[in-house]
Amino acid sequence: MHDLRALRADPASFDAALARRGIAPVASSLVTRDEERRTTLQALQERQAQRKNLAKEIGQGKRAQVNTSDLEARAVELRDEIATLEIRANEIERSISDVLATLPNRLDDSVPDGKDETENVTIKEWGTRRDFSFTPKQHFELGEALGLMDFPTAAKLSGARFTVLRGALSRLERALGQFMLDVHTQEFGYSETSVPLLVNDAAMYGTDKLPKFAEDSFRTEDGRWLIPTAEVPLTASVAGDILDAKTLPLRMTALSACFRSEAGSAGRDVRGMLRQHQFSKVELVSVTTPEESEAEHERMTRCAETILERLEIPYRRLLLCAGDTGFGAAKTFDLEGWLPGQQAWREISSCSNTRDFQARRMNARYRAENGPAFVHTLNGSGLAVGRTLIAVLENYQMETGAIIVPDALRPYMAGIEQIG
Template structure:
């Protein structure tokens, strides 16, 4: 949600920032709605004052025996009362229209976000690791003999349809180990608080983080009005929905491992082979809630946390600063981590780390009391994948594949696999 006062003060800057996202100017429409709302509020206040004044004069006219004036004033009181009710209802309706309009407008990019329209305009800001040189032609994850039988897309399709998979045996255990490793690292080394959250939420929670009203088609709504979360960003961020916190309670840093659900609307024909793009997947999420003066440093810290997971796994990656046209609607700046997949001979997204400023906090009415006194202020929120577990599984399998069909696993996972370090070509942990 946007600050209407900031739009009033500098509508040109507001339109210019949205223009970087490819959105046409809208400030004139916003200000027209705002003006209509404020005019009705002022008119209602004026009518209320007139009603109160007439109410006081009614008694005086009655006491003076001036029956004609008494009747005139009594009719005026009734008239003003009806006028106040009408104007108040109209003001509420205008306020609702204004809020609905503002709620559909994406966040404004920070000045340091690159200009551009799509992923081709993103800017690389870091690269780590050197892609392995294979002495054979590497294949994609679902073609590797060690796990081909354990990535059961046929059964997933039978149970649920396209873009579902059943993991079995070594693949299932490796997937579980990756999630456990990520959570342990975030809690023990990065200082995040582990949280277990629901995966069904009320629509207000989806609104709070920006999935509603505009992006409802990307998620799943149940018949009783609950929504399946597309990411634990929804639940973790909304833990402060409606709260007024003391600044001394900040920063709040959380992590959760949850199932996530996405309809993948608009992705028909993209990444249909394998498990890169699924309707249901597991992700370890990071969310930070901070004071405004902490959010810049926190974005860098969270990016480092996600990068650290990839480095511990020995997976080559690059970090990209997304251009204005490629960012999610709620973000002011986003760093994407892209892991090297030798089966595709390209880098693919495995994490997005975004700072949202006060955009989500305004939607949630989440504020804090400054330690030095003063009026409550809106919090700043940040979120990031740390990491998408299924995509990390893909990266581990493809980067660790061997000519004989086996897979060598990252040493850091052996603790979670009973000391095992590889998956044989026959699909056994060894």
């Protein structure tokens, strides 16, 4: 959510900032509506004061046994005018809020211009891509040949974009999640959290998933939402709070199932388990002060990179351009792992600083020196477990179709060194 006072103070700057995202100018319209709202509220306050004074006059007149019928008639008129003004003020307030709720966050100055993912900027590349003596296979070819990745049964149970993992691959997926949690909690100070997989409208709205991304999420018949990411319950856990500055930064992590409708992705990544309706992810969330959020963003991204480095999966860090930066983010780093079976880089983590954008929507604040101020919230994947599994399968495959278990995961696999 945007600060209406800042918009009012510099509407040209507001429009220029959103123009980088391809948003048409809206500031003038919002300022006009806000002026109408303030004029309406002023008239409302004047009528309320008049009615209060009139009530005193009526009371005095009745005690003096004076005819107050004219005063009482005016009081009725004021009551009706007040009701009309209240309705109008609420309508205007709602119309402003409805527009603001659909406007994306302002971008950090360091975010490059660009229309889509083709104009993202590579910040760094880590690791050496393995030189295979054979043509590497894609993950679904490997998994199906092992008899441990079952798409037909998943389709029978749930339809397209679901996967059944069996045996050692199921255990490898679990090992990845446990390994990620252990590193983030034991080495990086994140607090492990178990979160609900169902949340209400307020939690989704506060984390900028509503109204923009309603069609991308699954809703239950009783009006709750299956979480698209644990970012939603973790971040929304501080909604409405005024936090002690000494407790910041709050760093939370959760391994959870995530659910996405993948609306608009028809025909994309239909083979395998790269783009699923249900997947597991280790989420990282930080709540901090404005002064520390930029450093926290870099720290969070390094935490995610460390997982890939421990698994020895080549990756690269991208700074997303204006056209590819998510709705709620001011700045985003994507980590892409190298998939030799696809001969392509694929996103495996996304770490974003939303600044106070989410905090304003959920009224999350901390006690600053000059009074309560909005916190900054950050979120990132540390990592997407399913996509990391894909990267492990493709990077650690052997010509026989067997999979070498990375050294970092062997303690979680009872010492198993090879699958297949």
